[in-house]
Structures are given as C-alpha cells and as structure tokens.
Amino acid sequence: MKRFQPFAMALFAALLVVAPLFLNTYQIDVLNSIGLYALLALSLNLILGEAGLFNMGHAAFYAIGAYASAILNTRYQIPVLWTLPLSGLAAGLFALAVARPVVHLRGDYLLIVTIGVGEIVRIALVNDVFGLTGGANGIFGISRPKLFGLVIRQPQEFYYLIWGFVALTIFLFLRLKRSRFGRALNYLREDEVAAEGSGINTDYYKLAAFSLGAAWAGMAGTLFAAKMTIVSPESFSFWESVLLFMIVILGGAGSIVGILLAAFLVIGLPELFREFAGARMLVFGLVMMVMMVVRPQGLLPASGR
Amino acid sequence: MEEFLQQLTNGLAVGGIYALIALGYTMVYGVLKLINFAHGDLFTYGAYLGLTLLTSLALTDRLGFILGVLVLVLMVAGLVAILGAILERAAYRPLRESPRLSAVVSALGASIFLQNTLMLIYGARFQVYPDDILPTATLNIFGLYLPLMRVLIVLASVVMMIALYLFIQKSRIGTAIRAAAIDQGAARLMGIDVNRVILLVFLLGPALGGVAGLMVGLYYGQVNFTMGWVYGMKAFTAAILGGIGNIPGAMVGGLLLGVIEALGAAYLSIAWKDALAFCVLILILIIRPTGLLGERVADKI
Helix, strand or coil: CHHHHHHHHHHHHHHHHHHHHHCCHHHHHHHHHHHHHHHHHHHHHHHHHHCCCCCCCHHHHHHHHHHHHHHHHHHHCCCHHHHHHHHHHHHHHHHHHHHHHHCCCCHHHHHHHHHHHHHHHHHHHHCCHHHCCCHHHCEECCCCCEECCEECCCHHHHHHHHHHHHHHHHHHHHHHHCCHHHHHHHHHHHCHHHHHHCCCCHHHHHHHHHHHHHHHHHHHHHHHHHHHCEECHHHHCHHHHHHHHHHHHHHCCCCHHHHHHHHHHHHHHHHHCHHHHHHHHHHHHHHHHHHHHHCCCCCCCCCCC | CHHHHHHHHHHHHHHHHHHHHHHHHHHHHHHHCCCCCCHHHHHHHHHHHHHHHHHHHCHHHHHCHHHHHHHHHHHHHHHHHHHHHHHHHHHHHHHCCCCHHHHHHHHHHHHHHHHHHHHHHHCCCCEECCCCCCCCCEEEECCEEEEHHHHHHHHHHHHHHHHHHHHHHHCHHHHHHHHHHHCHHHHHHCCCCHHHHHHHHHHHHHHHHHHHHHHHHHHHCEECCCHHHHHHHHHHHHHHHHCCCCHHHHHHHHHHHHHHHHHHHHHCCCCCHHHHHHHHHHHHHHHCCCCCCCCCHHHCC
16 A cells, blocks of 8 residues: 555546646636645645644634735735735734644643634734735735746636645655655654653754744645635634644644545535535534544554654 | 713623623533533524524413413423533533543534534524513612513523532532532542533533523524524633632623623724723733632643
C-alpha cells in the first residue's frame, strides 16, 4: 500500500492537470472550491495537525487576507495578485498578535479563544471597522487577476491558478514537514513537556506555526477575493472554521494526502448529492462522532516516524 | 437612572438565563474535564420543545398561566434531561478513555448533528412563540415599571440556582457529585458509582439548560435553530468568568456577564454587543484563567 502511494499521487496529479479538458464549467467550479478549501485546510493543518494547536477561528485569518487584498485592490489599484504577499503578511501578523497572549492555553481553551477571535473579526467586518470593510455588504468590484499579461477570467483559468498554488503549497509543506522545524512541531504535538525538556522553545514554535498557517490562509483569501471579485462577512462565518477543522480531522491530522482526500469528500460529495444538501451538516456531525470512536486518527493518517 | 435600572434588570434576566446554561457546562467540566459543546444545542431543544408543547397541548388554556407554565417547565426539563443522557451515552461514554481531542471533536459533531436535526424538523426560519398567552403586564416596583416576564425570569432562575446549590451541598447525591469532581478514582474506592454520577450530571445540566431555552422563548418570543451556539458560547464565558467547575461561580459569572452585556449594549455600542462577551472571555483567560471564584483549573491551563 505504502509503495503504491507515490504512483497513486502521480496519477492523481496527472488527472487533475487534464481534468478541465473533459469537464464542464460547473464541475470545474466545484473543483476550484475544492482547491481553495484544500489550500485552507493545508494551512490549518500546520497549526492543528502538525503542532496540535486547536484553532477553530481559521476563517478569521482567511478573512483578513481576503479583505486586505480587496482593500488594497479597490482603494489603491494594486493588481490583485500583487497583494498576495501583503495579505499573507497581514494575516500572519494578526495571528502573531492575537496568538501571543493565548498560545500557552491548553487544548479546548485555545479552541474556545480562537472561536472568540473568529467571531470578533466577523463582527468587526460587519460593523465596518475603520470604515474600510464596507459593513455587511462587503467590498465589491475587485479587479480580475492578471498573470504574465493574461487576464484570468474563466473558471478553467482559475482552475490552474488555484491548483497550481495548491501544488506549490504541497511541495513547500512537505519540505517543511521533513525539516527540523516540522519535526519540532510534531514533537511539540506529541509531548510538550518532553519537547521543552529537550531544548525546543515551545512558545516560539507554536507562534511560528500559528503565523505561518495564518499567512497561508491569508494568501488563500487573496485567491478567493480574486475569484469572487467580491468579499463579504458571511463568507467567513464560524461554520467555515468548523468545516476546515473537520477536513483536517477527517483526513488525518498531519497527513497532506488525507487532507486532500477529505477536501474532496467534504466539499465535493455534497455537490454530487445536491438533493440532500440540507442534510449535509447533519451527516458531517454524525461522521465526526462516529469517526472519533471508530477511527480517531483520520481516513489516511500520517505515517509515524 | 430609570434607563440604567431598566438595563440592569434586563441584564439580570439575561444573566440568569446564562447562569442556568453555564451550570450545565460547569458541572460536566467538574466531573469529566470536558467542554460539552453540544450543551448549547440542548438549550435550543428546550426552546423548541417548549414551543411545540405550548402550542400543541394548550397547557395555559387548560390549567391557567401559572400552573400551565409550571407543567411546561417540568415537561421540558424532563425531555431535555433524557436527551442529555442519550447524548452522554452516544457521544461521550465511548470516548471516556480517549485523548482529549477525540472527545472535543465528538462533542462538536454532536453539536452540529443536534442543530441540524432541529433545522430539518422545524425549518431554518425563526419560530415565533404565541404572544397571546404570555402576560404583558408590568409591575410597578418603587416607581420602576418592569415587565412581569422579566421579574419572573429573574426569580425563577434564582430559585433554581439556590435549589441546585442546596442539592449539591447538602444531599448525599450532591456530595457524591462533588467527590467525583475532586477525584474520580478515590470516589470510586469510596463506593460511589461514578458512571451514575456522570449520568446524573448529564440529566441535571441539560434539564436546567432546557428550561433556560424555554425562558428565552418566553422572554424574547422567538427562537432559531442556531441560537444555541451563541448562548452556549456566552454561557461558557460565564462559566469561565466565575471559574469553571465551580457551581456558585457559574451563577455569579452568568449574572455578571448578563449585566456587563446589557450595560455595554446600552452605553457603548449595540453593534458590538456580541463581541463584548468574547472580549470578556479572552481577557479573563489571559488575566485570570481560574476565574473569579475558581481554584481548580490551575493545572489544566
């Protein structure tokens, strides 16, 4: 099984590359949102999966990235893809600032605090904070992204932009996972006291994981803003955070392959069964409860080292 | 002054509701060291069950207002308590020995499941309590005109809190609950059936939470299937504020949070009302994580 995984992944990647040739616009659009959620879940995985920090306010960082892009683009006419590093920076710095005082909290307390942060950010967006966010209506009229002189407009074009970014993310995060940094995070997750005892600066690594994960979510926010050309607070509700949390747990915390699979299942399956769309969350809730009894490590858990 | 007193009493009414929900969180946390994320949704079930029973059985027509509401409270408390016990069996007992993350995820799953069951049964829209059966009278207390409903809610929540406090402090079963909260292993050695204590906690907490849901329905006149998580988060904040695991703490925290919120909405900004509770939550966890009256969590954070 283990030996076939690289082949399976290669086949999967090849399928993704040629997929737009065979699919209609609607199907490509579904794949685009799967790609965005995969990106967000991978960024959350850094915090929740690798470092074991329960973050259920990830939508806040996503929102800050999206709004940063939207504001920079509509007010200062900066091309939307140029805002990518800036929105990453904004989300990362915000995460650093809010996580600093609370990062030492254990498990479920951190979870509650991050829910609180997510809600405060959403309420701030609705209340048109600093007169920048446009209140409940949000910001519209974000210009189309341009790449090498080509205006990206069609879902097919976004498809390659989004999945290209996903591929880059997987490449970078795999390298990160195998690095000294990644090992430190895993150690932290498994046994914080032992990690600290062997000289790992736990607060530093926790904050680094938080900021990096948030920065990545912020960049996903840029892609979201570019794709939708409109951002509004309702796209960043508590349920987005729950959905992302679910994708990571379902796929297997720390497992990149598992998270990709879970993104396809959680976002893709409801599209296949549209007539049961209302029962989507019901099924997810049930799956979460059953999974924790039957297979708490997720569908495709990360292999131990 | 008039305005201030109105806001204060309104805050006390809402705070009483928070306190009743917070008791459920704090009791479960005391015994199991688990945040029961689905507790807020049991509260919503109380509100919806109350609505259904109120309209379908016409209790207030048959028995008069006071007796009718009393019977309604008992029915809602009983039904939600049974639901709480089922929840414990289905979602938490299989995970008693699992890592904390598993129990937390299962609790979240249960919360999502319960919430969406309600949505599928009743629909996503706000449900309105019939307004013709509720007393709209106002009381004149030393020149202050207060809605009767508000006074009743404050009184009822205080009575329930005192009853619970006496039960926990004075009765043998209450002693068993306190013993299990301090040290499950030792309690077991003393001949206390810890599983029954946990079951009892999951009957008592949801019963109070369900009644709180009914109160919200009667007080505001409308309920929504997602309201459980907002009230749940606020009640949890109240529990943390008072010191989680501490029963008088939950009561004080609830009332205090209700008053802070009401005054904040009146004098600071109504648009930021919901954010205020979350700010209180974050601040208290940073500054004094054991809460105002708490002493036990120090090792947990």
